[in-house]
Structure formats: structure tokens, C-alpha cells
């Protein structure tokens with residue numbers, strides 16, 4: 175994930191895990207990726223890919239604080255260094271700065287646009303705010319309408335938090351109503367730890383920090399996933415792609431889940447800051463997880479370094495006994511290490527804070543996942559599960 179505008183953003187969302195990263199670079203106020211760095215990054219990143227297929231992920235901060243000219247230069251450099259490769263780009267944005275011109279650019283160049291939106295207005299505007307404290311929902315929806323108008327490929331990235339976590343059906347119906355076919359959502363879990371430079375969020379290395387009050391609770395998360403799944407599984411399988419459910423099915427059939435949090439090991443997605451500093455992961459942008467700078471060491475070398483390999487392997491190696499014995503370990507893999515700050519039933523540290531929610535979800539969906547696995551094994555579409563699920567629900571009544 176590269177950050178061409180660093181952590182800078184035109185908004186001030188209350189739960190943002192990235193906004194405060196600019197405090198780590200207070201000495202470099204412009205926080206803008208230079209042309210020299212961009213070229214080095216694109217050249218070395220393409221060269222480091224083992225396959226023909228190369229994906230660039232532009233992230234923020236707010237990516238659209240950079241001009242269209244910047245992204246045109248990206249394409250020029252990708253052509254220069256990756257002429258023999260298939261290159262794709264995705265860009266994550268809060269959606270408020272989208273214009274007709276941006277949408278034309280994305281459509282013409284086949285870029286995938288990820289929009290951060292947390293569901294209906296009453297939930298979205300709880301935490302996703304302008305700097306003056308007003309809600310951003312109306313501006314984001316204006317952006318979504320532009321994407322639809324220009325036929326841009328887009329997906330929604332929502333966070334599940336304390337405010338929207340009790341209304342999975344309202345949340346899901348909202349995304350259906352705006353024509354969203356690709357839905358990703360991620361649980362918000364943050365802890366508070368005040369740092370000398372003004373940052374206030376804890377890293378995985380901070381041990382006993384208090385939970386931030388916007389964090390989803392494990393019980394909420396479990397209920398949210400189960401109820402949303404129940405809604406999806408009777409009508410929308412193969413029609414609306416919910417990343418969490420696709421990844422769960424992938425693990426069920428022994429394929430790569432495509433979601434680092436549910437993978438056995440991680441460490442394949444570093445975060446590149448505007449000045450070339452590379453970090454182990456987008457959620458580990460803390461001084462203690464800095465791998466180096468790509469102007470001094472090629473990005474491929476840093477990503478294959480012992481430090482990074484150990485970081486990725488630690489996801490599996492550091493699983494507590496409760497996870498190792500868990501019947502759903504193959505599906506959960508202890509989720510993200512950054513959330514492993516509670517203790518197991520036996521008092522062993524390192525259990526995932528969301529464990530209860532995940533366990534409830536995997537236990538709930540197991541019969542459906544078994545059914546879909548069987549359909550796939552017999553070369554039938556997994557969407558057959560919808561009819562089966564409807565009959566199952568009717569029989570229960």
C-alpha cells in the first residue's frame with residue numbers, strides 16, 4: 175500500500191488509525207511523494223513481483239489530495255518499467271473529492287475505486303467527519319453517484335464499530351440499495367496509548383492499553399457477522415460479494431483466503447510512506463515496525479528481509495494454545511496479530527480480542543460452508559446454498 179500523500183487527509187474521522195501518522199513526520203510538513211521516489215518505487219516494485227500480474231494499491235490519508243497529473247505519471251512509469259506485465263491499480267478514497275474528471279480518469283484507465291463508507295447516514299456521520307465536525311455522508315454519496323454515472327468499477331469498504339455494530343441488517347440493506355456489489359468490512363479495534371510525539375493509538379507492542387470506546391465488542395462482531403450472513407445466504411450468493419464470506423469459504427475449501435487477517439501467515443503487504451519509509455503492514459506503521467527506506471534498500475529486499483519474514487511468520491508462531499486447539503483455526507488463524515491482546519481461558523496472553531465473535535460466526539456458518547464446499551467438489555455452483563438455506567430456515571419455523 176503506497177501513500178502518495180502520506181497520512182494527510184481533508185477529513186478528520188474520529189476513529190482513523192492513520193491520520194496521526196503524520197506526527198511521526200512533523201519535520202517534513204509537505205508529506206508528498208516526490209517524483210524521484212515514485213519512479214524508484216514503481217521500477218523496483220514491478221521488478222520484485224514474481225508473476226506477470228502486478229497490483230498497485232494507492233492508499234492514504236486521502237489519495238485524491240494528489241493531482242490527476244500525479245496518477246498520469248504513475249501510468250507512464252508503469253508502462254516504462256512494466257511493459258511486459260499486466261498491471262492493475264486500485265485506489266482507496268473517502269469519496270468526498272471525486273469529480274466527473276476523476277471518474278473519467280478511473281474509467282478510462284480501468285482503476286478500481288474503494289470507497290470508505292460506514293452504512294446509512296446515521297452511522298456514517300457518527301465518526302466520519304469533516305474537520306469542522308460535520309458529517310460527510312452527503313458528500314460521499316455524491317461521489318458514489320458520480321462513480322455509478324461514469325461506470326467506474328468500485329467497492330465499498332466499511333468499518334464495523336460500536337455505533338453501527340448492532341444493526342447488520344440496516345447496514346446490509348443500505349449497501350444493497352446503493353447498488354454495491356463488492357462489500358468489504360473490517361472491525362474497528364483500537365487501544366489508547368499516548369506517545370511523546372502526540373500520537374494516541376497503541377501498537378501491538380503496547381501491552382496494557384485501554385480500549386477505545388468506538389471499538390466494536392466481540393459479542394457485537396459475532397452477532398453482526400451471523401445476522402448479516404443469514405440475510406446474504408438466502409438471496410445474494412453469487413450476486414453480492416462479501417469479502418469476509420468469500421474468504422471464509424476459501425479457507426473452508428483449502429484455498430488462499432485473499433484476506434491477510436484470515437491467512438495462516440501474513441507480511442506480504444507492506445505500507446510505503448511518502449518519503450520511502452517502508453513498514454511491515456498498514457496497521458503496523460509505528461517506529462518499531464519500520465523495515466527501512468526504499469531509497470536506500472530496494473523494496474523487494476526489504477519485503478524479503480528476515481525482519482519481515484519473521485513478522486509474517488509470527489502470526490502463526492505466536493498463536494496461543496486455545497487457538498492451536500480450536501476447531502476453527504483453519505478458518506480464523508487467530509485473525510490479525512494487532513488484536514491479540516487478551517488472555518485465553520487458561521490465562522495465556524496473546525488471544526485475539528474478537529475471538530468470541532469469530533468463534534460464534536464460524537460455528538454458525540459451518541453447515542453452510544460444508545454445503546458450499548460439497549457443491550464445489552461436485553462442480554456445482556455454491557449459490558445452490560440459497561435454496562438449501564431457505565428450506566433449512568423454513569423447517570426450523
Ligand code: SF4
Pocket residue numbers: 434435436440441442443455456457458489509510511512
Ligand atoms: S498484521 Fe494483520 S493487517 Fe497486517 S498483514 Fe498481518 S493480518 Fe494483515
Ligand code: SF4
Pocket residue numbers: 496497498500501502503506507508509525526528529530532533
Ligand atoms: S476462534 Fe478464537 S480460539 Fe479459534 S482460532 Fe479464532 S481467535 Fe483462536
